[in-house]
Amino acid sequence: MDWHVDEDIRVAEGLPASTFTDRAFLDRELETMFRTSWLVVPERGDDPRPLDEQVAARGSRVPITMLHRPLYLQRGWDDDKLRAFPNTCTHAWYPLVLGASRGPTLVCAQHGRRFDCEGKFISQQGFGSAPNFPRPCDSLQSLPVETWRRLAWINLDPAAAPLGEALREVDASLAKMPAMPERMSAEIRDVAGNWKQHSWNFLDQFHIGFVHRAPGGLADAIDLATYQTELHGNAVLQWVYARDAADGFDPAWLPERFHDPKGRRVFALWWFIFPNVALNFYPWGLSVNVYQPIADRPDATRFVWYQFALDREKHAERDRRWLSSQVDAEDVDALAQVSRGLRSGFAPRGRFAPEHEQASHWFHRAIAHAVR
Ligand code: FES
Ligand SMILES: [Fe+2]
Numbered sequence: 001m002d003w004h005v006d007e008d009i010r011v012a013e014g015l016p017a018s019t020f021t022d023r024a025f026l027d028r029e030l031e032t033m034f035r036t037s038w039l040v041v042p043e044r045g046d047d048p049r050p051l052d053e054q055v056a057a058r059g060s061r062v063p064i065t066m067l068h069r070p071l072y073l074q075r076g077w078d079d080d081k082l083r084a085f086p087n088t089c090t091h092a093w094y095p096l097v098l099g100a101s102r103g104p105t106l107v108c109a110q111h112g113r114r115f116d117c118e119g120k121f122i123s124q125q126g127f128g129s130a131p132n133f134p135r136p137c138d139s140l141q142s143l144p145v146e147t148w149r150r151l152a153w154i155n156l157d158p159a160a161a162p163l164g165e166a167l168r169e170v171d172a173s174l175a176k177m178p179a180m181p182e183r184m185s186a187e188i189r190d191v192a193g194n195w196k197q198h199s200w201n202f203l204d205q206f207h208i209g210f211v212h213r214a215p216g217g218l219a220d221a222i223d224l225a226t227y228q229t230e231l232h233g234n235a236v237l238q239w240v241y242a243r244d245a246a247d248g249f250d251p252a253w254l255p256e257r258f259h260d261p262k263g264r265r266v267f268a269l270w271w272f273i274f275p276n277v278a279l280n281f282y283p284w285g286l287s288v289n290v291y292q293p294i295a296d297r298p299d300a301t302r303f304v305w306y307q308f309a310l311d312r313e314k315h316a317e318r319d320r321r322w323l324s325s326q327v328d329a330e331d332v333d334a335l336a337q338v339s340r341g342l343r344s345g346f347a348p349r350g351r352f353a354p355e356h357e358q359a360s361h362w363f364h365r366a367i368a369h370a371v372r
Contacts, residue, residue: 001025005368009354009361015368017347020194025371026298033275033370034067034156037234038166040277040290041066041073041145041152042304043186047100050183051152055082059117060102063087063095066154068295072097073145073152077104077117084145084154085119090138115140149180150308151288169232170271170279177253180286180308184315187305190294193335194342195276195301196367198291201331202270202278203236203359205229211334218327221247222267229359234274234366236359242267247321249283268322272359274366282322284314299339 003019006012019025041064047054051073054062059077063070070087087095094110105122106115114122119140127133144155146163153163164171191198201207205227212218223241230237241264242248248265251258258266271279278289290304309315318324341347352361 003368003371005361005365007365009352009358012352012361012365013349014352014360014364015196016349017342019367020196020342021298023296023298026194026293026295028371029275029367030067030293030295032372033367034293036155036157036160037275038144038146038153038155038160038163038273039066040288040304041154042188042290042292042302045188048186050150050186052082052147052150054100057102059104060100061097061106061117062100063097066156067292069156070095071143071154074106074117074119082145082147082152083117083119084143085140086143089113090121090140091124096140118142149286150183151306166234166273169235169237170273173237173255173258173269173271174281175255177281178310180310182309182312184285184307184309185305189303189305190300191303191332191335192299193301193339194298195291195293196363197335197338197342198289198301198303199272199276199278200360200363201335202272202289202291203238203363204357205238205359206353206356207334211330212323212327217330218323221321221323223264226264231358231362236272236362238270238272238359240267241265247283274363275370282314282318283311284318284322285310287324299343 001016001018003015005015041051043051044062044064055073055075058075061072061074063072071084072087074083074085076083087097089096089108089110091108091111091113094108096106096108098109104117113124116122119142121134121138141158143158144160146153148163148167209219209224214220221243223243226241228239239258241260245263245265248267251265254266269281273279276291280287286308288306292302292304294300294302319326
């Protein structure tokens, strides 16, 4: 399969349809970009509290699953640091953390191997006469984990650069914005379409005037002619002025470059972090979308969705003024339609409109590069 995407948008062909349907390609994605990128940790189904609250107390730990890999989060006992480890015993691979628990040591339930809160092997009976024991690999490998604005992020690459580097431009754009204290909802559902379709759709400015058309659509609520796309390394920012200034950000919350001498106000900052996180900042708060691949199911996506309120009154009006549910429903429908086309056997490689699809082109190129 050839999936090269030319750097010149005017001549580039997009990823072939097979990259959205092929299981081997999905495996490849999971073993490349999903092993080296910062990923938002999905919530655990059995506790409604945000993850950072669940592991707030010294020595507390919870099992989590990241792209089918069993892991656990552990708060330090001697320090306040949050750590992440594989939830797999180094002796004979039994899961170490079966449910939320707390304490200075962790004891494996299969043969009693003990670890401290830093993942270090402490002891196991029966090994007194074993030479060269314990080895470094009898301790647990620590994985980079960080919390950012109440979201836990993990990187499966132990040598990953800090999350702050991946989010540098995002942080700069938010420097004057108040913190989002309150999480209003957390939702997980499986939806149709390969995960890349969802990321691509998020980056696709071109469809707004059609799928979200006026009257009554997003194209009415925004001043589409002022739409901006900024490519920043592994992140993309899309933003636009609101048709009605009352629906825009207070300019005091945004850096100078978003200010408009004519008084127009920014409707939203739509940030995308490669490969699958969308951070949508609105005057009402933050909506986070994560498009998680599902192993062996290239035709479906686990859609993880969080909302944080900045202004409760405006949050209650988000469907009427910012069209949250409507845009979401229109996208879900469009993606299901595209999924059928992808599998039709009649889907040629597409081209990109150089005037409207810089972000889509950037995404296809980033994927082609990442799986090499
Ligand atoms: S598998 Fe954990 S002690 Fe044997
Ligand atoms: Fe859309």
